[in-house]
Amino acid sequence: MAQHLEPAEIKAFSRIIDELNYYEILEVKPGAERTKIRDAFHQAARRFHPDGHRNSAEDLHKLIDRISKRITEAYTILRNPRRRQAYDELLAKDTEEVRIPLAELEAAAEKAADDAHQGTTPNGRRYFSMANNSEQQGDIKGAVRNLQMALTYERDNELFKEKLEELRKQLTS
Amino acid sequence: MAKTTIGIDLGTSNSCVAIASEGEEPCVLNNARDESITPSVVYFKEDGSIDVGMQAKVNVIHDPANTVYSAKRLIGRYFFSDEVKKAKAVYSYGIEEGPDHSVRIKIRDEVLSLAEISAMVLREMKQIAEGHVEGDIEGAVITVPAFFNDNQRQATRDAGQIAGLNVLRILNEPTAAALAYGFGKDLDQRVAVYDLGGGTFDISILEINNDVFEVLATAGDTYLGGDDFDDRIIDFLADRFVAEHKINLRNDPNAYERLKLQSEAIKKEFSKNDEVTYSIMDLARDEAGHSLSIEGTINIKEFTALVMDLIQRTFKVCDEAMQQAGLTNRDLDGIILVGGPTRLPLVRNSVQEYFQQDPKADIDPDKVVAVGAAIHAAALTCDNQDTHLLDVTPLTLRIGVAGGLAETIIEANTPIPIEQTRAFTTFQDYQETVKLRVYQGESRHAEDNEMLGEFAFSGFETGRRGEVRIDVIFSINTDGIVEVTAMDPATGVKASTELTLSSGLSQDEIQHIMEEGRANDVVTETAIGSVNLVKMPSSHVLEATSQANQAPEELLPLPSADDQLELAEDLDLDDLSGGLELDTAPAGPDLDAAPVVGLEAEPAGGIELDDFAPDPAIEALIDENSVDFEGDPDEALELELETGPSSNNRMDASLIAGDEEELELEIDESDDGLELELDDHDQDQAVIQESRDLLFGDVGEDLSLSEEDEEKPE
Known part of the structure; x- marks a missing residue:
């Protein structure tokens, strides 16, 4: 059920949202587990998703829009362990800053991936990283498939070839 | 009384319309032939009228040139795209290039946009619905493949509008299917929706938590079905x-x-x-x-x-989505099959094998999407909404930066609605305009992505380079549609746009089409201009001694305290018709190799330096035929030289500056073409280390490095 919100409540939340950190926006404790964060996000969506406020007045609609975008932003950071760690580090710095720019975070991650020389083409990198994930999940066959895909984009990538050789050995043993 | 709303599954091969009235089971509305699905085919008769549906489909044989099918494969695409080329090769109706690389359908004497064709199908679906209900249709949810990009979504929304529908939402097909499956059941499940349609394939992984339907990840192939x-x-x-x-x-x-x-x-x-x-x-x-x-x-x-290879291709896409969702097969509680081809036992068995579980058997793969759309339409218009769809953006939103790269702004599979702000600064003193180029796609190379549009911003308070701050706000709304706003935070001056494919239709044009019935000639105008976004230069500075006063329209991200931005350089002399451009791109990890110095010359017909526009800076450059740089020791520089309209006309060369800081770039015009020479002042020797062959097919120009320059340093 969509929860009924008083306009005053929406206005008040919108006024303070810029000062709230992502944990406060979702109303979870900083150490909260992932499932708690998910539930909190769902709860926040029930209250603030724009779909539930289509008929509200224009000024309220703008506030809802702003709030809901901040809620997804908070969730996008906190549901991902890597981003969440970066965010926790930011909060630990005792700054006033409560937001972390997603774009910069991702640019840094892309850079890190590049630094690891995991391929020279977007698809090569993508399938190589998927192969690594499959391997971590114990899906060696999947990893082999992904590496084969990666190699179709980068025929001469020695790293890919080595890895494939290694995985094939694992499969036969 | 409740408003009448419908859900329309606008398919590549067939379309379907459904309704979800309060207190009644949602149901599909049959057409006049009492069939639940209607072929998405339009036949243009000689007298100017049209047939839609089965009536039209029979004419595919008798009159193929005047029968349009599979329009969904073309909607929102550029004429030069591979998909359109493929279609041109096999489709029997006329596919032409419209303004700004758009696609137009030529039938008899009419030239129509794809949005108009789709509108004809949508209008038919609307009429089917009107035959079943009393009163007007107040609104509709139209579904699209989850992997549709912004251009395709916008074109579909335009089609709805042209058909006279109040489009409540552009909804992703797999999300709609999941809603139809889980609506009102109080589930706590994770499901995969495998949606193999006539022309597109989507896979979405959702988490259903009672009344909340959260998409964890989606992936797809918009040309596989x-x-x-x-x-x-x-x-x-x-x-x-x-x-x-x-x-x-x-x-x-x-x-x-x-x-x-x-x-x-x-x-x-x-x-x-x-x-x-x-x-x-x-x-x-x-x-x-x-x-x-x-x-x-x-x-x-x-x-x-x-x-079999086509089916295998779908599983590569599934791998991707599962990985994005961070799930394995064991985490899934159900598999929902959507789309006619999933009726094939071959497909079902392959899916069963891949996911290691039986797909749900009690779901009609042809109707489930329309039913989900109808449920959502009803939810959106009732006062007390009891389902909440939390969808994601299927593609990474990017902004073009120098060096032909595109930087991530909002990653694929980020929940929507979302907004991200990035601060930029101007590159030139007293620069008056900045331009942005926005892309969607998974490649860091701009050209491999879909361009959503370009956008110029002016009217901000000018100032010295680096001192002006411009905030660019990227927003994706609940329809998955992208909006970009540029703002001067000092004055509050704002400009915003919903990015529209340059071939898309403007509101005025849609209005016009709606008033005229079917317009013959749809012409759109878009500003074409060159855009360069350059990252902020940091300590590694190459300074060009001759610099344009005011020409380029560039933008730099505003450096922040721990900004990782590396070397960036730019002397940009474009913004001239047939201009000359010299720029350097960010170095380091953003490029595979080295900083790039680019030189572009785009004369009409031939390279004649005299033909360049009389910008004082250019004249200065031409007079001296040289530009000086301060190089960074031990950093390799890469040169790009371009001429003519094609990106093939490019030469790359790289050089090592060595210990010296002063380099001179010399441009000579001779009978044979342009000569380019890079000199290291102090050692008085050429430092060009390597050059690759020039590809000058298009203009037949002969650009070459002067021979004596090809010695290697030391």
Whole structure:
């Protein structure tokens, strides 16, 4: 059920949202587990998703829009362990800053991936990283498939070839 | 009284409309032939009127040139895209280039946009619904493949508007299917929706938590579907015909369309049988005028061999989505199959094998999307909404930066609605305009992505370079549609745009089409200009001694305290018709190799430096025919030289500055073309280390490095 919100409540939340950190926006404790964060996000969506406020007045609609975008932003950071760690580090710095720019975070991650020389083409990198994930999940066959895909984009990538050789050995043993 | 709203599944091959009235089971509304699905085919009659649906589909054989099908494969695409090229090769109706690389359909004497064609199908669906309800249709949810980009979504929304529908939402097909499956059941489940349609494939992984439907990840291929299965059978039959009769039916539109219809029928037969007998009479005539036919059987083994690689392709996409969602097969509580081709046991069994569980058997793959759309339409218009769809953006939103790269702004699979702000600064003193180029896609190379549009911003308070701050706000709304706003935070001056494909239709044009019925000529105008976004220069500075006063329209991200931005350089002399551009791009990890110095010359016809626009800075450059740089020791520089309109006309060279800091770039015009020379002042020797062949096919210009420069340093 969509929860009924008083306009005053929406206005008040919108006024303070810029000062709230992502944990406060979702109303979870900083150490909260992932499932708690998910539930909190769902709860926040029930209250603030724009779909539930289509008929509200224009000024309220703008506030809802702003709030809901901040809620997804908070969730996008906190549901991902890597981003969440970066965010926790930011909060630990005792700054006033409560937001972390997603774009910069991702640019840094892309850079890190590049630094690891995991391929020279977007698809090569993508399938190589998927192969690594499959391997971590114990899906060696999947990893082999992904590496084969990666190699179709980068025929001469020695790293890919080595890895494939290694995985094939694992499969036969 | 509750408002009447509908859900429309606008498919590549077939469309379906459904309604979800309060207190009643949501249901599909049948057409006049009492069929739940209506072919998405439009036939243009000689008298100017049209037929839509089965009535139109029969004309595919009799009058292929005037029968438009599979328009969804073309909507929102650029004319130069591979998908449009493929379609042009096999479709029997006229596909032409419209303004700004758009696609237009030419039928009889009319030229129509794809949005208008789709609007004809949507109008038909609306009329079907009107036959079942009293009063007006107040609003509609229209579904699109989850992997549709912004251009395709906008074009679909335009189509709805042209059809006279109040489009409540553009909804992703797999999300709609999940909603139809889980609505009102109080589930706590994770499901995968495997949606293989006529022309597109999507996979979405959702988490259903009672009334909340959260998409965890989505992936897709917008050019993979049942049509491709048909094509394989067509090829099989056409090859047989060549073998038997030495005649290629692909060159005869009528025969080809008959093969196509038969192939579709053969494919459908494989839903029930393991062997299909076919007999297609009178496909061609031999030299003596005898009628030639083809008959035989295809067994399941042959059929499997024809299409198995297509099915395997879908699982690559599934791998991607599962990985993005961070799930394995064991985490999934259910598999929902959507789309006609999933009726094939071959597809079902493959899906079962891949996910290691049986797909849900009680869901109608043809109707489930329309039903989900109807449920959402009803939810959006009722006062007390009881379902919440939390969807994601399927593609990474990017902004073009120098060096032909595109930087991530909002990653694929980020929940929507979302907004991200990035701060930029100007590159030039007292620069008056900045331009942005926005892309969607998964490549860091701008050209490999779909360009959503460009956007110029002016009216901000000018100042010295680096001192002006411009905030650019990227927003994706609940329809998945992208909006970009640029703002001067000092003055509050704002400009915003919903990015529209340059071939898209403006509100005025939509209005015009709606008023005119069907417009013949849709012309759009868009500003074309060059855009360069350059990252903020940091300590590694290459300074060009001759610098344009005011020409370029560039933008730099505003450096923040721990900004990782590396070297960036730019002397940009474009913004001249047939301009000359010299720029350097960010170095370090953003490029595979080294900083790039680019030199572009775009004369009309030939390279004549005198022809360049009389910008004082350019004249200065030409007078001296040289530019000086301060190089960074031990950093390799890469040179790009371009001429003419094609990006093929490019030369790359790199050099090592060595210990010296001063480099001179010399441009000489000779009878043979341009000569480019890079000199290291102090050592007075050329430092060009390597050059690759020039590709000057388009303009026939002969650009070369002067020979004496090709020595390697030390």
